[in-house]
């Protein structure tokens with residue numbers, strides 16, 4: 391997973407299943423470390439034994455985790471700078487670090503302003519700079535509105551996947567302003583078509599795509615295999 395990604399859509403649209411596809415790929419990559427913030431507690435916990443850190447509803451813990459990743463990111467930039475390099479190459483042996491967040495709203499619209507502002511600033515900084523040093527963020531939300539997904543955060547997400555949304559505005563909040571008027575609105579997806587969404591990759595046009603369904607048992611098998619590939623249980 392080399393790009394930051396956001397998945398949004400109304401409840402039951404299929405966001406968790408869509409996020410699972412990204413997580414499955416990360417899980418089976420022996421060179422990947424996965425960190426999770428799961429305000430719903432039960433969505434990402436299926437991956438728990440393959441996670442390097444698992445935070446639930448504590449915004450202080452979420453902030454601390456993002457700060458740790460930013461510190462790793464800054465160390466990587468320093469190393470690149472001191473070695474006179476601009477890009478990460480596979481021979482450097484740097485592990486891919488992936489942060490998964492579900493539900494984004496819990497933190498980006500947190501009632502207490504100081505913590506909310508801090509979390510938002512840190513997350514935007516991480517998303518803006520992490521990709522070049524082999525890190526990525528995957529975020530999911532069932533409330534695609536501008537108070538939950540700030541434009542400055544959405545705009546730096548390289549992959550945007552809008553599952554069925556209640557309104558055209560909600561769809562544009564994930565994909566970017568103007569796509570609904572051009573005929574790409576996730577509000578047009580039939581409510582019965584769970585798992586279908588519009589996926590936009592940087593520089594392209596949204597594509598209608600159905601996620602790959604993974605049952606809890608399949609996820610458990612993928613996690614077990616991921617741990618085996620990586621050489622031992624994490625937690």
Ligand SMILES: Nc1ncnc2c1ncn2[C@@H]1O[C@H](COP(=O)(O)OP(=O)(O)OP(=O)(O)O)[C@@H](O)[C@H]1O
Pocket residue numbers: 399400401402403404405406407408532584585586600601602603
């Ligand atoms: N690709 C798919 N193929 C078949 N069924 C799917 C697919 N994706 C989702 N579904 C169905 O939709 C249901 C809801 O999916 P999921 O839990 O991913 O939704 P969600 O958007 O994360 O919901 P919530 O916001 O309430 O957490 C699943 O339990 C499953 O029945």
